[in-house]
Amino acid sequence: MLEIKHLTKTYGDKKAVDDLSLEIKEGEIFGFIGHNGAGKSTTLKSAVGILNFDEGDILIDGISMKADPIRCKKDLAYIPDNPDLYDFMSGIKYLNFVGDIFEIPSDLRNDRIRKYADLFEITDDLALPIAAYSHGMKQKLALISAWMHDPKLIIMDEPFVGLDPKASHLLKEMMRIHCDKGGAIFFSTHVLEVAEKLCDKVAIINHGKLIKVGTMDEVKGDDTLEDVFLELEAV
Incomplete structure (x- = not known):
């Protein structure tokens, strides 16, 4: 559904995203975790065609965002961390x-x-x-x-921020229903408890580099996701 291949995005001398590769498949709720400035929003904005990137490619349902951005955008929806509506x-x-x-x-x-x-x-x-x-x-x-x-693919940046508990619960249900029907969701969050309960897979990014990815059990083992995140962030 979504393939990110060796994505690199540079701002001046800083690599905001450094050779990042991920695959989000049909039916998956995929969480994206990292500290502020880790490269999450840059990755998401690149994936939906808002930002150009320096190296790599992004495929939506097998179609390159570079080669055919309009076709790709027809199959996805994007919600930024701060909805800038009219x-x-x-x-x-x-x-x-x-x-x-x-x-x-x-x-x-x-x-x-x-x-x-x-x-x-x-x-x-x-x-x-x-x-x-x-x-x-x-x-x-x-x-x-x-x-x-x-849309086949929904990409969201901190979608639970600002929502009341009832709306948050509803969104979780909508996400699961969407993926059970064959869609896919890729979203960033700071709410690790939500990611731990909701996600099929999770990726942790630090200073633009992917440092951990897999199913929730593969990533956290017998620990909590918060423990794993804090341990990896300290490396």
């Missing part, structure tokens, strides 16, 4: 804007908007301008927009 739009106008981009038929679009807005309990807020939304409401709107076109 504040001048209302919630419903923003969702219809996303629906137009992905050419979602109106009946299907309306059904999905209604379904997810009801689940996140923001149906009554969709007529309001996004400028009036709290961070949590913006996060919910971004999540709805990501799930609307039923």
Whole structure:
């Protein structure tokens, strides 16, 4: 589903990501862990075509992001760590804007908007301008927009930040359902307890380099994920 091959991204003299290779397969919830500045967001932004990179390649369902970025982006959705939405739009106008981009038929679009807005309990807020939304409401709107076109791959940067406990629980369920249907999810998080309970596989990055990757049991063994993370970060 997602193949990252020898990804290298440099800012000036610093390698933000250094020869990183990962594979996220269909059906997998894949967690990406590292300290602030470790290279997580750079990797995610490269994977969705926001950032150019210096070396390597990224394949979405076998198609190179470098060779055919538009085709790749049709099969994925991306939620950044701080959803930067169009504040001048209302919630419903923003969702219809996303629906137009992905050419979602109106009946299907309306059904999905209604379904997810009801689940996140923001149906009554969709007529309001996004400028009036709290961070949590913006996060919910971004999540709805990501799930609307039923992408094969969903990439998220700290998706649980700003969500209330009920919405966090709902997102976990949505992630599992998406992958059980054959999709894949690649997301970064600082909430190690969530990663430990939710993820099928996890990767730990430190100073741009991949230092541990595998199934949750392979990575943590008999320890907690927090213990493993802190031990590897100290190396």
